[in-house]
Amino acid sequence: MQTSKYNIVSKVKDSEQWFVVNSLSGQADILDRATYLQLQKGDESNPELVENGYLVDPVQEKKLFHEKYLRFLDDREKDEIQIFLVTNYSCNFDCSYCYQAGYEQLPFTLSKELIDSFFEYIGNEFTGRRKYITLFGGEPFLNALRHKENIGYIIQKAAEYNLEIAAVTNGYYLDEYIELLKGGKIREIQVTLDGTAGMHNKRRYLKGGDPTFDRIVHGVDLLLGNRIPVNLRMVVDKQNIGNLPDLAQFAIDKGWTASSLFKTQLGRNYELHECQANHSKLYSRLELYQDLYDLLKKFPHISQFHKPAFSVSKFLFEQGELPAPLFDACTGTKTEWAFDFTGNIYACTATVGKKGESLGTFYPEVTKNIPAVEEWQDRDILSIPKCQTCSVSLICGGGCASMAKNYNGTMNSPDCRPVTELLELGIASYFNE
Ligand code: SF4
Ligand code: SF4
Known part of the structure; x- marks a missing residue:
């Protein structure tokens, strides 16, 4: 057993308590100091740390990751x-x-x-x-x-x-x-x-x-x-x-x-x-x-x-559970498209009308830039090297492809979200009692 790759552990803002959020297991808890230290040490004597997926068998965790990834892709097809x-x-x-x-x-x-x-x-x-x-x-x-x-x-x-x-x-x-x-x-x-x-x-x-x-x-x-x-x-x-x-x-x-x-x-x-x-x-x-x-x-x-929203804090507070793991935060060409009155097709509102970003046309004739569309559709946290080892990846989802390209010159790069810091604030704000 070892601590999960997807544990997000930090201190609740303005408090003496900690929290752990694990989007792969779907569990979140507020921790007192003793439990926080147990988790940091990987102490298996506390059964809840194992039951909630904070201490895991890495082989099993990898399997769960792939199962949930396939479910994510399936669900998105129906979105x-x-x-x-x-x-x-x-x-x-x-x-x-x-x-x-x-x-x-x-x-x-x-x-x-x-x-x-x-x-x-x-x-x-x-x-x-x-x-x-x-x-x-x-x-x-x-x-x-x-x-x-x-x-x-x-x-x-x-x-x-x-x-x-x-x-x-x-x-x-x-x-x-x-x-x-x-x-x-x-x-x-x-x-x-x-x-x-x-x-x-x-x-x-x-x-x-x-x-x-x-x-x-x-x-x-x-x-x-x-x-x-x-x-x-x-x-x-x-x-x-x-x-x-x-x-x-x-x-x-x-x-x-x-x-x-x-x-x-x-x-x-x-x-x-x-x-x-x-x-x-x-x-x-x-x-x-x-x-x-x-x-x-x-x-x-x-x-x-x-x-x-404070990342997923509001969702957790209102729904009483975490959202499903987010393997891809960018909706462009997946569940979002943008069309304009010049007849061009784009991935989303961040790129619409921007020179060099057209993915095809619907008027006066239908054309498609298939390699460009595929580049968009292939981007997710599995295709971005930095995201593959990131503990907040299943909440961040790799951020925005267009911003990533603006910052790093290529879409297949991270647009990092301050997930841990937002959870520190959000958990304090919503769960202060
Ligand atoms: S590129 Fe950015 S703005 Fe466009 S859909 Fe993706 S995340 Fe949203
Ligand atoms: S974009 Fe940054 S914060 Fe988001 S998953 Fe990738 S490495 Fe992590």
Whole structure:
């Protein structure tokens, strides 16, 4: 017997206790000092350490790893596919941090022919798979007549194909789009607010600088009033994190958080393709969660608005068990694809529209770059040397392929997540009693 390769052991933040999380055995425990020392020594006299898979026979552990890997691949074949459709890269906003600001204007527009080809392609390619479409931009809900007609056509065709539609929008023209949305099968609309009025308007303004907060708030009210689910996203960095308690209170006072149709996400503002104007504002993943941990302690009402994941801590707290081992965190070309109005196909939203990243075309003709698709599909923690010996691999899953390529020049390389540190914070935050 020896200690499992997949034990993640550390001290709970601000506590005299330790924790062990083992994603392969599916077990997690809070440990007192004596048990922690037993585990460190590999002391088999404590039967629970063996029963919970923290002390293992390495041959058996390898076998279990392979069994669970095959199950992961099988399950993923049955997972739903999220198909992004970028209807345009243009936008009516000029957000202070937009990573798409560097995209060139293209001599293409959305057309009915292209939309027909898109539905034909996804019908053939993903036949028999559960799937839904997410409209994405730029800003997909622009208020130009032809564009609106085309969006209406997509919503109508999706309903004919019995596919749900989601959208990622800045929320400015929701009033103009509500009738179209009422006619579709809408899964959710993601709208971004970066804080209460003053802070939001400082970051997310129209081209020309006019404020946008009031119209977006009205749009969220309209969606919820029409029973359309809202996913409210706050893009956070060091400039606006201090406004989170106020935005949480605002959403509570509006009655949004009491609705079962309302959920939230915090999107970390990070450098993706274009240089951010001011890097010092940006958070690393860990810094963000450290500040969230402190904010939640000081302003507990934030948790009515948003409960941070802290890696798998929230899942463990809410579900009472760990998620299945994650052999691959990157969904690109597996359960996610992105299509754009130029007729190109990409792996995901991180690469969509990026030069050299197209994996094929669906319009005007169907073409596929099979070696490039295979490179994406072959990437997981078994193909990345550093991940093969990493104790947090089954929670990290190797991170994001696109970020890995940005950092290391090749996709088959790690994009490390601070799993242990996030668990230290998250276990303290969720299991403090
Ligand atoms: S490349 Fe990154 S953003 Fe794209 S699907 Fe993979 S993990 Fe997600
Ligand atoms: S990407 Fe880094 S942290 Fe994640 S599994 Fe690989 S080596 Fe571990």
